[in-house]
Amino acid sequence: MENRKKVAFYTLGCKLNFSETSTIARSFEDEGFDRVDFEEVSDMYVINTCSVTENADKQFKQVVKKAMKLNNKAFVAAVGCYAQLKPEELAAVDGVDLVLGATEKFKIIDYINDLSKNDFGEVHSCEIADADFYVGSYSIGDRTRAFLKVQDGCDYKCTYCTIPLARGISRSDELNNVLKNAYEISKQNIKEIVLTGVNIGDYGKGEFGNKKHEHTFLELVQELDKVEGIERLRISSIEPNLLKNETIEFVSKSRTFVPHFHIPLQSGSNDILKLMKRRYQREIYTERVNKIREVMPHACIGVDVIVGFPGETDEHFLETYRYLNEMDISYLHVFKYSERDNTEAADMDGVVPENVRVKRSKMMRGLSVKKRRSFYESQLGSTRTVLFESENKEGYIHGFTENYVKVKTPWNPELVNTLHEINLTTIDTDGSVRMEFVAVEV
Template structure:
């Protein structure tokens, strides 16, 4: 949108005239980061126009407006009108409070197609936004509004545009991606309909599903991915707790038995599949015994890695009323234990696949004469830099795991240079 108006993108440290800062608000830390980045922007260009958008901007617009150096704050619906609202980007006189454009989150009902363009090999394509699940710890429904989706026709159009740009892998993203299909409050289709349609898109070699709720990951989706041409064997499935009691406190929509069922089904159909897991430690009401239940549950499951989140208090969430509150030192201790478990799980997953052949999509990042990429089942590999391999999928044999937890490979597939 900026480029269409004649603006040019520059790096943060190149003294931009306009800073657009997109915020998260999943943890308290995200709010602190916003303040820090505003300070940096003011230092780089004291005359630069600073606009804050994103979840924090929707949740706490007045708090952001009070941050010194902020010129405008735009909520979830308004950020898509950013250029129309602010075009010209005339900085307010010193001492004036920031302009705030922020309506009630119930007004954020439109869906806007978007995908990333900053990587030659992989693009993130958003297909869904918002969430109707009121989990006890989460502010996302308050920051992003109700669940709404793109149409399948629009998603296919975007996927074909991405294919034309030469990108080989698309990662499908959304706030609650498994709930895909809601348009104007009506269910028009399902996530399964979407993946079936995308599997026919020529020019994209891989589709990856970013994160999908266990209760929305159906047998049919798992079976389709297992037999598809382009969807890779990799799922990221939020668990949050391995204790059914804590899951109930969190207002999650399943019990641990369902999670076991999903993982078992995936591994039956795709033994090499990578399974990532989100876990929250230190949620109010989580006892030492329930944390150990989670730890042992994860330890026994054939999963591949963890994303560990330490619970942090968020305004207007029902978790604030749950007692007892877990002390911060216990939260940190539990987080450390799960991070160590994650490293062990990842190493074991990698070890299981050594001496076997997989395809790797090689990326442009080159460091110390080495290039990296991911196998279809999300094993991070490293190989000697070869410019011909960038943005190519090549068959390789996995060799050894190095000290950086990268798998070294032997080039298997022969290619010709011209």
């Protein structure tokens, strides 16, 4: 047993990356590796990279440095989006031994020999057109919820985005396989599944560039709602043009889907949406939010917004700010635009100075704080169900209600991964909500 090798994982980026890291980790366990924390000394470190923002690129180098500090003889492998986009750049980072692109990352075991360090990082990447097959994945055992991948890649051509270059065309898992994975997760005493993908509303496109939808996203949601043993299902992020009224209505009446939607907007200006090559205008977004509020007044609605996009004048920015200020939404994820190689936007005129981008980002983040506070206040006095997380944070245990209100109560290990009916009472200084129990475990 003492000859068993140790492997540790670090994930940068999105929920989809977390689900894929977990699947890759299970392949190591199947080969006799022991998985350890990234903070521990390990024989091998696997870093699942992201390249959505400039910051994610910088983070990669810091993570490699951290691994080398723990064990300078450890074998370091990089996989994921950044590994596909800039393999040579990653391979040149001191300490990196192996870089695997989009088609190779799930075959990482095949590239591991005796874990001895390489003088130079070895690269195995592909033309992104070759990434036309689907590999299903889900995370398990990492958290109190599981991330279930149902779709990969994207056919959209948004002018700021590198994801189609990093992940290839839109393709989906077969419905039966998604249901099988959901059932497997349900057997692990995991209470919540988050559906994830690059563009999950586009669910149903087959492999090898087949554009025909075998099933729709609505059919996926309807079938998952029938899986026994799952208490909650959450839709991670869905494009406004692909979130249909039928899906919103189904969620409002479903057994397991929670009233929480995360819908990317990116800009509240139709001029900027056009420059971004988004597939909707602001009016569509308004319709979706109004529909959700009509059938689920208590729903949580999150918004992605990009500030400082080329051509965004002060007037455009204020148009977005006022639009979001007036909309009945619950929080924002704010992204400060950063130029990405090989994207249309990187060559556009009207570059917004960095200091202006920073200022706009601060204003939007301030609006997000205000919106979240307002949403939480609207929920005080209501009875909700909370799923408790596993971490002890300064003597408190936190959890989220079905409509994504963050609550806290004094630490009690028996509450971990349990669902309880609660009353929301007051907002604490840290922004979370205090609660009182209504009923024992649900």
